[in-house]
Amino acid sequence: MHPTAAYEPVFSAERKQQLDEILKRYPTKRAALLPALWMVQQARGWISDHAMAEVAEVLGLTPAYVKGVVTFYTMYHQHPVGKHFVQVCTTTPCNLCGAEGVVKALLEHTGCKELGATSPDGKYTVVEVECLGACGFATPVMIGDDFIESVTAESVPELLRRYP
Amino acid sequence: MGFPHTPHPKETVLLSRYFGDAEARTYDGWVKRGGYQALEQALAMEPAQVIEIVKESGLRGRGGAGFPAGLKWSFMPKEKKRPHYLCCNADESEPGTFKDREIMRWTPHGLIEGCAIAQYAIQAEVTYIYIRGEFTEPLRIIEQALAEAYQRGVLGANAMGTGKRLDMYVHRGAGAYICGEETALMNSIEGKRGNPRIRPPFPAAFGVFGLPTTVNNVETLASVPHIINRGGAWYRSLSLSNPKSTGTKLFSVCGNVKRPGNYEVTMGFPLGDLIHELCGGVPAGRTLKACVPGGSSVPILNREEAESCKLDYEGCMEKGTMLGSGGLIVFDDSADMVYQIMRLARFYAHESCAQCTQCREGTAWTVRILQRILAGEGESKDLDLLLDLSEQMTGKTICVLSDSCAAPIVSGIKKFRGEFEAYINGTRRPRPVLAHA
Numbered sequence: 001m002h003p004t005a006a007y008e009p010v011f012s013a014e015r016k017q018q019l020d021e022i023l024k025r026y027p028t029k030r031a032a033l034l035p036a037l038w039m040v041q042q043a044r045g046w047i048s049d050h051a052m053a054e055v056a057e058v059l060g061l062t063p064a065y066v067k068g069v070v071t072f073y074t075m076y077h078q079h080p081v082g083k084h085f086v087q088v089c090t091t092t093p094c095n096l097c098g099a100e101g102v103v104k105a106l107l108e109h110t111g112c113k114e115l116g117a118t119s120p121d122g123k124y125t126v127v128e129v130e131c132l133g134a135c136g137f138a139t140p141v142m143i144g145d146d147f148i149e150s151v152t153a154e155s156v157p158e159l160l161r162r163y164p
Numbered sequence: 165m166g167f168p169h170t171p172h173p174k175e176t177v178l179l180s181r182y183f184g185d186a187e188a189r190t191y192d193g194w195v196k197r198g199g200y201q202a203l204e205q206a207l208a209m210e211p212a213q214v215i216e217i218v219k220e221s222g223l224r225g226r227g228g229a230g231f232p233a234g235l236k237w238s239f240m241p242k243e244k245k246r247p248h249y250l251c252c253n254a255d256e257s258e259p260g261t262f263k264d265r266e267i268m269r270w271t272p273h274g275l276i277e278g279c280a281i282a283q284y285a286i287q288a289e290v291t292y293i294y295i296r297g298e299f300t301e302p303l304r305i306i307e308q309a310l311a312e313a314y315q316r317g318v319l320g321a322n323a324m325g326t327g328k329r330l331d332m333y334v335h336r337g338a339g340a341y342i343c344g345e346e347t348a349l350m351n352s353i354e355g356k357r358g359n360p361r362i363r364p365p366f367p368a369a370f371g372v373f374g375l376p377t378t379v380n381n382v383e384t385l386a387s388v389p390h391i392i393n394r395g396g397a398w399y400r401s402l403s404l405s406n407p408k409s410t411g412t413k414l415f416s417v418c419g420n421v422k423r424p425g426n427y428e429v430t431m432g433f434p435l436g437d438l439i440h441e442l443c444g445g446v447p448a449g450r451t452l453k454a455c456v457p458g459g460s461s462v463p464i465l466n467r468e469e470a471e472s473c474k475l476d477y478e479g480c481m482e483k484g485t486m487l488g489s490g491g492l493i494v495f496d497d498s499a500d501m502v503y504q505i506m507r508l509a510r511f512y513a514h515e516s517c518a519q520c521t522q523c524r525e526g527t528a529w530t531v532r533i534l535q536r537i538l539a540g541e542g543e544s545k546d547l548d549l550l551l552d553l554s555e556q557m558t559g560k561t562i563c564v565l566s567d568s569c570a571a572p573i574v575s576g577i578k579k580f581r582g583e584f585e586a587y588i589n590g591t592r593r594p595r596p597v598l599a600h601a
Binding site (some may be wrong): 028085097131135 | 258296300338422424425491510515
């Protein structure tokens with residue numbers, strides 16, 4: 001760790017209290033790791049090495065251990081992402097119903113050059129994900145925390161207008 | 165499936181009765197519909213009595229394995245010396261399956277009631293409901309219902325005024341299919357990477373935090389209040405084919421069908437009727453080609469097998485497949501089986517926790533071979549290579565993720581070999597694969 005800019009802790013007064021409440025649910029401190037990482041991501045949009053070190057400190061773990069967990073779970077962002085994080089399911093059931101067309105439409109209308117990239121205006125990051133668990137409502141797309149069902153290539157422009 | 169949900173006359177609605185009925189989501193609405201009576205009854209019994217009723221009902225695990233639920237509960241220590249835990253598996257991620265999501269969205273109190281009964285039966289003070297991270301709406305609804313249940317005294321230090329402690333917390337996952345495997349789920353609750361554990365020891369002896377634990381699926385637990393209310397014998401009588409498969413089951417139907425959605429039918433219901441009648445069949449002008457009956461991890465059925473298959477644990481076994489989680493993926497004659505099987509394999513390659521070599525290497529290698537075939541660069545020996553690889557991936561690892569990858573490949577090559585060969589001998593044009601990110 002080579003801190004260059006001042007790091008503002010995530011777990012200051014109010015969030016520290018929230019975390020203390022969560023800790024009461026478990027017999028070990030480590031068990032609060034996933035919830036703590038969610039809190040960091042909600043506060044900062046992504047989880048930096050600094051934040052991982054802070055979480056480690058708060059829960060009595062090592063930064064390397066925390067990183068090991070962060071990298072296991074795909075929903076934790078290890079890099080900043082666009083204002084709207086767009087996840088589209090392309091696993092078999094959705095694939096049968098035209099999910100790849102939805103991916104192409106999302107890339108075209110957001111200006112993202114490829115999957116995983118952020119659009120030049122910083123608004124969107126589009127990623128393809130494995131099974132979102134809504135196969136009967138193909139194609140499900142998540143934008144931030146919003147879960148949108150039955151998206152088609154044709155409905156993409158209208159959908160994106162709701163996320164300026 | 166439109167909401168409010170209008171069931172087909174051939175459905176038997178227990179779990180899905182209030183799907184689409186927003187009032188049923190609230191505590192008052194749930195009580196008005198007869199909710200929490202089963203919990204009250206159960207709390208007046210001895211825990212062992214509750215287990216006996218569930219045993220008698222014949223209820224089997226709805227998450228995929230089909231293990232008898234009452235028997236599983238009876239493995240927990242009778243004499244309680246240390247804390248016990250219940251984990252509700254709401255990590256629904258099996259491609260083709262989306263039933264638990266609907267249970268949580270529409271009848272959160274039904275699930276809480278089922279958890280509370282199970283928790284009491286196995287003498288646990290705490291239940292963790294492990295919900296996959298992407299299910300933001302079910303998560304919000306369950307949390308709201310839990311807050312209400314605490315407020316109304318259903319849960320807490322003095323649950324239902326009985327002096328018994330019943331605590332229940334949501335634990336949010338963060339994007340890992342493997343955390344639906346029960347030992348990986350427990351590791352994930354403990355704040356670890358979601359790697360499955362070697363068994364034995366089994367969860368009833370050494371579970372979450374090293375303490376006796378039972379893990380049950382959402383649908384299994386949501387079925388329990390109905391069993392307590394109406395009796396084990398009644399539930400057992402719900403069976404159309406084999407008496408070892410009892411009750412109703414939610415089938416999630418998706419893929420190439422006119423009316424995809426969740427359908428609740430009695431065990432033993434004909435698969436052909438479900439697709440052609442309840443779901444309206446495949447799109448106009450198309451014919452049924454194949455069907456995966458139990459989520460992507462089970463062998464694929466061809467048309468003849470699917471149309472004569474009975475939807476219960478034994479009926480699926482008879483056709484060489486499994487009932488699994490009840491996620492039906494329907495393929496019509498326009499489906500490219502090679503491409504879709506590659507897409508399934510890619511799912512498993514992406515979701516492998518990478519602990520075991522056979523899985524980590526096998527799933528990735530399988531994808532590369534299938535993509536090579538799709539690119540028109542396959543050789544005839546590739547199919548034998550895939551079959552050999554699949555054999556190496558079956559029954560050799562800590563959990564069954566790699567077996568699950570092998571199942572659709574082996575059955576796919578066996579039943580749709582011509583499609584693979586067409587790519588290899590050049591009679592079908594190569595198909596580009598969408599770049600992965």
